[in-house]
Amino acid sequence: MFAEFDxxxxxxxxxxLVQGLWMSLWLTLLxxxxxxxxxxxxxxxxVSSFLPLSLMSATYVNLIRSVxxxxxxxxxxxxxxxxxxxxxxxxxxxxxxxxxxEAAYYSEIIRAGIQSVRHGQVLAGKxxxxxxxxxxxxxxxxxxxxxxxxxxxxxxxxxxxxxxxxYVVSLRDFMTASSxxxxxxxxxxxxxxxxxxxxxxxxxSASRYVKRLQRSYAL
Amino acid sequence: MxxxxxxxxxxxxxxLGWLFSGLRWTVAVACLAAxxxxxxxxxVGIGRTVExxxxxxxxxxxxxxxxxxxxxxxxFLWYFVLxxxxxxxxxxxxxxxxxxxxxxxxxxxxxxxxxxxxxxQVRSGIESLPRGQRMAGxxxxxxxxxxxxxxxxxxxxxxxxxxxxSEFLTIFKNSSLALTIGLLELTAQAQQISEYxxxxxxxxxxxxxxxxxxxLVVTLLMQWLEGRVRVPGxxxxxx
Numbered sequence: 001m002f003a004e005f006d007x008x009x010x011x012x013x014x015x016x017l018v019q020g021l022w023m024s025l026w027l028t029l030l031x032x033x034x035x036x037x038x039x040x041x042x043x044x045x046x047v048s049s050f051l052p053l054s055l056m057s058a059t060y061v062n063l064i065r066s067v068x069x070x071x072x073x074x075x076x077x078x079x080x081x082x083x084x085x086x087x088x089x090x091x092x093x094x095x096x097x098x099x100x101x102e103a104a105y106y107s108e109i110i111r112a113g114i115q116s117v118r119h120g121q122v123l124a125g126k127x128x129x130x131x132x133x134x135x136x137x138x139x140x141x142x143x144x145x146x147x148x149x150x151x152x153x154x155x156x157x158x159x160x161x162x163x164x165x166x167y168v169v170s171l172r173d174f175m176t177a178s179s180x181x182x183x184x185x186x187x188x189x190x191x192x193x194x195x196x197x198x199x200x201x202x203x204x205s206a207s208r209y210v211k212r213l214q215r216s217y218a219l
Numbered sequence: 220m221x222x223x224x225x226x227x228x229x230x231x232x233x234x235l236g237w238l239f240s241g242l243r244w245t246v247a248v249a250c251l252a253a254x255x256x257x258x259x260x261x262x263v264g265i266g267r268t269v270e271x272x273x274x275x276x277x278x279x280x281x282x283x284x285x286x287x288x289x290x291x292x293x294x295f296l297w298y299f300v301l302x303x304x305x306x307x308x309x310x311x312x313x314x315x316x317x318x319x320x321x322x323x324x325x326x327x328x329x330x331x332x333x334x335x336x337x338x339x340q341v342r343s344g345i346e347s348l349p350r351g352q353r354m355a356g357x358x359x360x361x362x363x364x365x366x367x368x369x370x371x372x373x374x375x376x377x378x379x380x381x382x383x384x385s386e387f388l389t390i391f392k393n394s395s396l397a398l399t400i401g402l403l404e405l406t407a408q409a410q411q412i413s414e415y416x417x418x419x420x421x422x423x424x425x426x427x428x429x430x431x432x433x434x435l436v437v438t439l440l441m442q443w444l445e446g447r448v449r450v451p452g453x454x455x456x457x458x
Contacts, residue, residue, distance in 0.1 A: 002309050002395055036402060063427075063431065066388070066392075066428065066430055066431045066433075066434035067392065067397075067426075067430045067431070068391075068392040068393065068394075068395035068396075068406060069392070070395045070396065070398065070406050071395060071406050071409070071423065071426055071427065071430070074409070074413075074419075074423060075408070075423050075427075078413065078419040078420075078423065082221075082222060085221075095298070112359050144375055161288075161289035161290070162289070164289040164291045164292065165396075167291060167399065168398070168399065175289070175291060175292065179295070182299075188295075188299045188300060188301045188303070189299070189304070191293065192295045192296055192300050193296070193300060194301060195292050196288045196292045196293070196296060199287070199288050199292055200287045200288050203286075203287035203288070204283060204287045207286075207287065
């Protein structure tokens with residue numbers, strides 16, 4: 001069944017596909033940074049003793065976590081140009097959608113991380129006269145992030161897979177690039193199997209690496 | 220911000236009908252896929268905990284493959300690629316005569332993908348039980364099959380109801396990917412309404428609210444189930 005496989009198609013389209021792959025990785029990196037920053041804010045709001053803040057964060061997280069990513073991508077593809085008042089291309093809309101979406105998942109991870117730091121440490125910080133923010137900044141968050149690194153990276157692998165969904169707004173990531181080639185050349189079988197292989201190799205080796213890290217890094 | 224509000228559009232013919240039809244497809248895909256995910260996932264998850272080496276290897280390979288390829292790629296593999304790779308007659312049947320090709324592909328794709336995630340839950344459920352239980356079962360003369368059937372699985376399943384709930388919710392959300400192969404489920408219908416009427420805000424809100432309602436109903440249902448099957452004296456374990 002692989003006798004009619006046309007590897008030339010892949011070879012010829014390689015520069016185009018590599019460009020797409022860079023787009024996927026770039027989007028993953030930016031969305032991860034944005035997601036972790038916003039996720040940290042949400043997590044701190046969630047564990048704060050000021051009820052409205054914690055309620056707001058909980059509503060945000062639960063709302064985002066009950067809708068599909070594709071719908072969020074559609075939402076921001078429509079909303080962002082409307083709010084800004086001029087069209088700004090699919091990339092920024094997609095990036096904002098990913099940051100908003102991933103932040104909900106990151107905030108749950110970070111919250112678990114914050115709660116994994118023993119309460120006695122917070123009390124000790126208070127006793128030695130530190131303010132709330134100083135305690136979070138110098139005592140809780142550094143330890144929390146160290147505990148969380150493997151889970152955060154696992155989430156990054158999921159995020160990398162999720163970026164393939166920008167296909168629905170035709171942003172040229174690796175998936176969209178593969179499908180463009182597949183359609184133009186009429187070589188769906190080769191291209192989609194190739195795409196699956198590339199994604200598999202990246203995600204599998206990354207998750208192997210995370211597993212190794214987990215063993216050597218645990219506190 | 221320049222936007223003409225018109226919430227009434229959601230209740231007009233044919234848009235209300237589109238929304239309901241989308242909702243029906245979403246539920247239909249998710250529920251059947253959940254059945255596949257639960258049965259295949261249980262088998263694979265059990266496979267990862269048995270003594271037989273090759274069974275463990277096959278199960279691990281299954282999980283790694285399905286977990287490390289994006290769902291969208293898998294959707295295209297099921298829909299576009301599989302019919303080409305099968306023997307000619309089967310392939311032609313899939314392309315020409317198989318009823319509801321988009322629906323069938325979407326269900327199979329989601330079912331087998333989610334199975335890999337369910338398998339991990341089942342495995343962790345079984346592994347969270349004390350090892351003594353398996354040994355005690357074998358020592359009293361139960362066959363390995365009986366050990367799983369009467370000792371390990373009844374407790375393991377109860378422990379993993381909360382993570383299974385979130386997997387079940389994820390199936391509903393992931394079923395939106397079926398729109399990429401042309402199935403007009405909820406998100407696709409919202410998108411279509413927004414294209415026809417330019418009332419994107421209203422259309423996407425309707426879809427969002429529907430997904431939130433689905434999440435609520437599923438969560439309540441699973442909580443009810445969890446309460447119903449609780450074994451007295453084990454309350455709160457693993458919960």
